[in-house]
Amino acid sequence: MKKYGFGVDVGGTTVKMGFFETSGELLDKWEIKTDTSDNGKAVLPDIAQAIDNKLAQEGISKSDVEGVGIGVPGPVRSDGVVNGCVNLGWGVINVAEELGAQTGLKVKVGNDANVAGLGEMWQGGGKGSKDVIMVTLGTGVGGGIIVDGHVVAGYNGAGGEIGHITVNHDEIEPCNCGQYGCLEQYTSATGIVRMAKRKLAKTQDATKLRDYKDITAKDIFDVAKEGDEVALGLVDEVGEILGSTLSNIACVTNPEVIVIGGGVSKAGQILIDTIQKHFKESCFHACRDTRFELAQLGNDAGIYGAMQLIIG
CATH class of the missing domain: 3.30.420.40 (ATPase, nucleotide binding domain)
Incomplete structure (x- = not known):
């Protein structure tokens, strides 16, 4: 049975989103606008909506999704708490908890540069x-x-x-x-x-x-x-x-x-x-x-x- 996952890269202007098989094959990628109004309150709900839309479009159940990984432009603690993202207007926020509640999926969070490093280690220059x-x-x-x-x-x-x-x-x-x-x-x-x-x-x-x-x-x-x-x-x-x-x-x-x-x-x-x-x-x-x-x-x-x- 194929399993799937989402890779999300949050920037100050756009959120890049990737839909993957767990083998590492990128099935689709797209971008949504980063809505930084009202201290970035809409950023995570917008991501959750985009994930739901993609699963509905592909006819895939959430039970076949391993989870959502997300890179954000700020320091991230091991428990998924982000210590402020100036570019997004965020203060201290538990991204893993909040996005997890909104999607019903397992969520793991990392700093964007660290996450880019993981990407290059996995499928790139490293x-x-x-x-x-x-x-x-x-x-x-x-x-x-x-x-x-x-x-x-x-x-x-x-x-x-x-x-x-x-x-x-x-x-x-x-x-x-x-x-x-x-x-x-x-x-x-x-x-x-x-x-x-x-x-x-x-x-x-x-x-x-x-x-x-x-x-x-x-x-x-x-x-x-x-x-x-x-x-x-x-x-x-x-x-x-x-x-x-x-x-x-x-x-x-x-x-x-x-x-x-x-x-x-x-x-x-x-x-x-x-x-x-x-x-x-x-x-x-x-x-x-x-x-x-x-x-x-x-x-x-x-x-x-x-x-x-x-x-x-």
């Missing part, structure tokens, strides 16, 4: 490995640390928040989190642009980067691939900060593979090669053979990982 670090380089820097197939979530659900490791004690501009010198300030898409603007203001060196009015992280990598010295220097700086930080984390978890995802990862091999070079220069000798891979699931990593929460 497939076949059980010790994985997932790094998402987007508007911010997220992380998911997986040891022996299980997410390291920590006491308050803040495990894997690698974007807020301090990498520069001399930073004078605050990070969005309120601290100074966080990894996110240098290796996120916005952080890379910030570094570029600082560098261009300090140096008179000729570079194609000066031709861009509103420079993006993609522009910096594209120009570096053309051999531009200033852009190459910036890419190297990003790789050094990220590579050395990951080498410190590797001393704690000793991953088999580090998966790099998020919008910045679209830069491809130049990014992977630079991070890996600096990682090898500073890592403990027993971690030197850690593999680096690009994420493969793109925006679907969250729904795959959420499903993995149920069957893992």
Whole structure:
């Protein structure tokens, strides 16, 4: 008898939903709007309704559904309590309990970056490995640390928040989190642009980067691939900060593979090669053979990982 499950990835704008067989086959995926009005009160009822609609459409009974996995943009405790999701307007909420009551199904909850890491471990860049670090380089820097197939979530659900490791004690501009010198300030898409603007203001060196009015992280990598010295220097700086930080984390978890995802990862091999070079220069000798891979699931990593929460 086939069994099914749902993987749900809640974002600030849209909720991505996946309908799976427990074998891991994705049968269907779709999105619904994230209704953040009234402190996000409608988010979970909307998800429950979408699940009911899909089961009715497929003619599948809830008794054939293993459960619902859900990734949310905030810290999640082991009991399914979410300690606030600023993007959704949520305070402290027991998502497992509430969505469980609304669907009549078993619900498991995880932080969105951790869940994306599970997805990449299960069916993506980390497939076949059980010790994985997932790094998402987007508007911010997220992380998911997986040891022996299980997410390291920590006491308050803040495990894997690698974007807020301090990498520069001399930073004078605050990070969005309120601290100074966080990894996110240098290796996120916005952080890379910030570094570029600082560098261009300090140096008179000729570079194609000066031709861009509103420079993006993609522009910096594209120009570096053309051999531009200033852009190459910036890419190297990003790789050094990220590579050395990951080498410190590797001393704690000793991953088999580090998966790099998020919008910045679209830069491809130049990014992977630079991070890996600096990682090898500073890592403990027993971690030197850690593999680096690009994420493969793109925006679907969250729904795959959420499903993995149920069957893992």
